[in-house]
Amino acid sequence: MAAKSSFPPPQLTITRTQARQFLLTHHFLRPPRQLVGKAGALExxxxxxxxxxxxVNVVGWNPDLVLQARLGDYRAAMLDELLYTDRLLWDGFDKVQSIYMTEDWPHFTRRRVHGFDNVRFSEEEPRRLQPLIVEKIREHGPLSSLDLEDQTRIGGYWGFPIRVERAAMENLYIMGRLGIHHRKGTRRYFDLVENLLPADLLNAPDPHASEADYHxxxxxxxxGSIGLANPGAGERWLGILGMQSAERTQSLARLIERGEVLHVAVAEANGQTYMMRASESPLLASVGQIPDPAPAVTFLGPLDNLLWHRDMLRKIFDFDYTWEVYTPAIKRKYGHYVLPVLYGDQFIARAELLYERKINTLVLRNWWWEAQAMPDATCEAALTAGLTHFGRYLETAHFRLDPPADIDPVLQRVAKGMEN
Structure with missing residues (x-):
């Protein structure tokens, strides 16, 4: 409640239906798969x-899952080209490890400067190696930590030791001295940023004169990453340098005062209010004027932007979702890697899918219908189309329904439809 008291009263009130329609339209999910090609991915x-x-890669990396839900022709090679050939997207840090527009590089100047004095690995060993690694890459080209010889290990992430070469490369990456040239699976190959970015972008000044401007x-x-963002604390606000609750509240208050953000109330959301970019007011106004598209089924990645605020999902979509990939198996309610299933403007199910790479097969292992789901023939057809698209995105040759999902009569009919 402390954050709300610093803002003026909500400037408009919308219904939950309007909020759902706006959010799905904002996220290019009303309908899903509406865009195509690299231009669509950049949009x-x-x-x-x-x-x-x-x-974690079970049925693709999270960025792949985000893009396949919104692009009708998405294949993983498209993202690789945008990142590592075209260099129009950058593999860096924002909320956490993220992908963003390369043109945004100057906006993160403060984070890179902060990285010089606040390296992740401050031990002597990685600091000693850093200039040597820069020179080795300058001489030999892109390298991964496994291309270097030192086998010394130091304390790493989550208490697991890591090789000192990797720690040194992580430091250089956070400083902005190195960038990711390409990936092979989870292995990153680093190059000097001057070899990856055009000089005008690399040398562009920080566009923010003060920390408040940056905030x-x-x-x-x-x-904009969320669409409707509750101002309270939460993981959705991670990665904004020098920002705690007080700074976030001050920043939002300034943005409201300048007319760049609107304070929005959602009826029947138990008093929770949200922030929306004022530039998207026309989009909000349009959602009730446009006829509802034919409902389609799509599968969302566990870290999809629409899912960043789980309490908002509960209040606006009546959908209670927890990603259980790091939850001990005995404590899981659903499964290891479960995807929310969106149908029209409602979440109707959760799916445990698996890509068996050796036999190029998409497997539906488990399925949990939401209580309000009433799958009719239209829904079955949409589910068939959604699973077919998902298989095409993975470029699979086969689909298989495994126990216990194979006892569901709806899924049995869908599986037969996919055979035809």
């Missing part, structure tokens, strides 16, 4: 600011 990233990366830019961007 998505520009609007959302960044897409979160995670090293306002990043907060406005983060509001």
């Amino acid at each position: 998505i990233v520009r609007r959302l600011g960044c897409i979160q990366f995670d090293p 306002d830019w990043h907060v406005l961007r983060r509001v």
